[in-house]
Amino acid sequence: MTFGEKLKRMRSDNGLTQDELADKIFVTRTAISKWETDRGYPSIDSLKAISKLFSVSIDELISDDDIENKRVLDELWGRRFYWCALACFGVTAALAVLYRIFGAQYLLVLSLIGAVGYTVLALLLKPRYKRIQLRRERLVPWIISRAVIAAVLISVIIFSFV
Secondary structure: OOHHHHHHHHHHHOOOOHHHHHHHHOOOHHHHHHHHOOOOOOOHHHHHHHHHHHOOOHHHHOOHHHHHHHHHHHHHHHHHHHHHHHHHHHHHHHHHHHHHHHOOHHHHHHHHHHHHHHHHHHHHOOOHHHHHHHHHHOHHHHHHHHHHHHHHHHHHHHHHHO
């Protein structure tokens, strides 16, 4: 049984609506709906509140399947960030080249915005648990990847202003 199914069952057994449960644990009804349909998972604070409200342990609320589902969702978001970061990088490079050719100032501004977008998305493309794990296990590749991101940003800025 997934976390969402357990939450829905416990909520129903206690005669609560999604709105009432949301009010009791200080989240939105949309969050409850998302959790019950296994499209998202609560924070640890929300898990504690649910556990206390229904007098069950957190271990009873979540199972190995729930943890695996969370990882799958995180990896899906990571792939989305990857493709968006790649698109930002391509747009940034194209706008920087167009700026050099045409000299239109707005192309420079858009290029810099794309570079910032690329950096943010590149830093977020791995799920949090993987980012922490990579920093611990492979410090050198992590540092090199951050250096490459910084080099790309610096080169775009230099190329744009020179």
